[in-house]
Amino acid sequence: MVLKILHTADWHIGQLFHEFDRTTEHKQFLNWLLKTLTEENIDVLLVSGDIFDISNPSAASIKIFYTFLSEATKANSDLQIIITAGNHDSASRLEAPKPLLESSNVHIIGVVEKDFDGKIEYEKLLVPIHDNSGSIKIWCLAIPFLRMGDYPTIADCTNPYTEGVTELYKEAFKYAENRKQEGQIIIAMGHLHTHHAEITELDKTERLIMGGVECIPATAFHSDIKYVALGHIHKAQKVGGQEHVRYSGSPLPMSFSELKYKHQVIIFDLDQEISNLKAIEIPLFVPLRRIPLSHQPLHEVINLLKQLPDEDSALEATPYLEVRVLLEGPEPALRHKIETALAGKKVKLAKIDVKYPASTQEAQEFVTPEKLNELKPIDVFGKTYQSRYNSEVPTEILQLFQQVAQEINQAAE
Numbered sequence: 204m205v206l207k208i209l210h211t212a213d214w215h216i217g218q219l220f221h222e223f224d225r226t227t228e229h230k231q232f233l234n235w236l237l238k239t240l241t242e243e244n245i246d247v248l249l250v251s252g253d254i255f256d257i258s259n260p261s262a263a264s265i266k267i268f269y270t271f272l273s274e275a276t277k278a279n280s281d282l283q284i285i286i287t288a289g290n291h292d293s294a295s296r297l298e299a300p301k302p303l304l305e306s307s308n309v310h311i312i313g314v315v316e317k318d319f320d321g322k323i324e325y326e327k328l329l330v331p332i333h334d335n336s337g338s339i340k341i342w343c344l345a346i347p348f349l350r351m352g353d354y355p356t357i358a359d360c361t362n363p364y365t366e367g368v369t370e371l372y373k374e375a376f377k378y379a380e381n382r383k384q385e386g387q388i389i390i391a392m393g394h395l396h397t398h399h400a401e402i403t404e405l406d407k408t409e410r411l412i413m414g415g416v417e418c419i420p421a422t423a424f425h426s427d428i429k430y431v432a433l434g435h436i437h438k439a440q441k442v443g444g445q446e447h448v449r450y451s452g453s454p455l456p457m458s459f460s461e462l463k464y465k466h467q468v469i470i471f472d473l474d475q476e477i478s479n480l481k482a483i484e485i486p487l488f489v490p491l492r493r494i495p496l497s498h499q500p501l502h503e504v505i506n507l508l509k510q511l512p513d514e515d516s517a518l519e520a521t522p523y524l525e526v527r528v529l530l531e532g533p534e535p536a537l538r539h540k541i542e543t544a545l546a547g548k549k550v551k552l553a554k555i556d557v558k559y560p561a562s563t564q565e566a567q568e569f570v571t572p573e574k575l576n577e578l579k580p581i582d583v584f585g586k587t588y589q590s591r592y593n594s595e596v597p598t599e600i601l602q603l604f605q606q607v608a609q610e611i612n613q614a615a616e
């Protein structure tokens with residue numbers, strides 16, 4: 204019997220977009236997902252981590268999540284849901300209602316449990332998926348985000364994280380292989396960073412936890428695993444050129460670097476093999492705008508902003524706006540000037556991205572602690588200013604700095 208599966212991840216419920224609340228957007232996405240589950244006759248929903256944006260989500264965020272689970276299981280009585288914890292989730296908090304939810308075919312795996320001898324209890328990471336007759340059709344390796352101590356320790360290895368995580372997937376597959384009977388197949392879930400994954404600006408700043416050495420090779424997933432549902436990287440993509448190893452990506456744009464991304468969920472049929480795999484694009488509930496597309500002088504940017512639609516325009520949703528400005532030096536009134544130009548415009552000013560002329564220095568100067576001790580505060584200030592703005596400190600700013608430094612010295616005496 205064929206089962207229809209939907210793969211999604213990285214919901215980040217509760218996330219603020221540059222201080223703007225996204226509650227309405229998350230509700231709109233989950234309402235869309237509810238409709239999609241019904242219209243596509245989905246049998247199994249896989250959610251691969253980062254349900255919430257922070258480990259201690261607000262009561263409102265928790266309510267959004269459990270309201271979705273309640274409505275999804277009521278609308279689709281045979282729906283089976285498997286959820287794993289991501290690095291943003293509290294594994295134990297996410298698992299807390301596990302005994303209650305399992306009666307509704309909702310399985311949440313957050314913690315890697317070990318026995319008295321410290322051995323991983325792989326049976327608790329293995330979730331059976333049933334067909335309409337109640338027979339087990341699929342075994343799912345529901346692996347959450349793995350923290351230090353969760354994965355096996357490999358002696359004399361060069362990369363404890365990569366090799367440890369790879370070993371865990373190897374052992375988990377071996378355990379499932381021994382459990383499965385004829386006609387049953389294995390799939391897997393994971394919340395991790397694979398080699399060669401195409402990452403976003405936010406992935407670079409927030410998701411790479413060990414300086415890039417935590418990458419997991421696609422070969423960590425046994426070739427007999429029919430599908431690997433991944434989360435953690437926000438751009439939807441297949442891994443290592445393999446159709447069955449995929450990131451679904453985040454349902455909402457998480458930064459302006461995702462301006463041109465098509466956010467999606469992955470749907471496929473699974474019998475003995477995958478068939479009819481497709482991506483369904485998620486509507487963009489609040490658009491992103493970047494003005495201008497490349498950094499321009501402030502006076503040009505102001506003129507462009509004044510041409511934006513007014514608040515009473517017929518746009519369906521008020522977009523988030525990133526303003527890109529090219530400056531020659533400090534501009535203390537920058538935000539005020541931009542906000543003045545945007546007065547009455549139908550946009551939400553989320554970010555001002557400032558760029559300065561590229562430095563003419565070929566390389567950054569390395570300052571030793573000894574040399575740093577020899578430098579006076581005004582020397583450090585001058586070097587920092589030169590590095591950032593590629594110009595000498597203006598006389599009036601230099602005079603103000605000297606005045607402040609003198610007042611601090613006098614107060615210290």
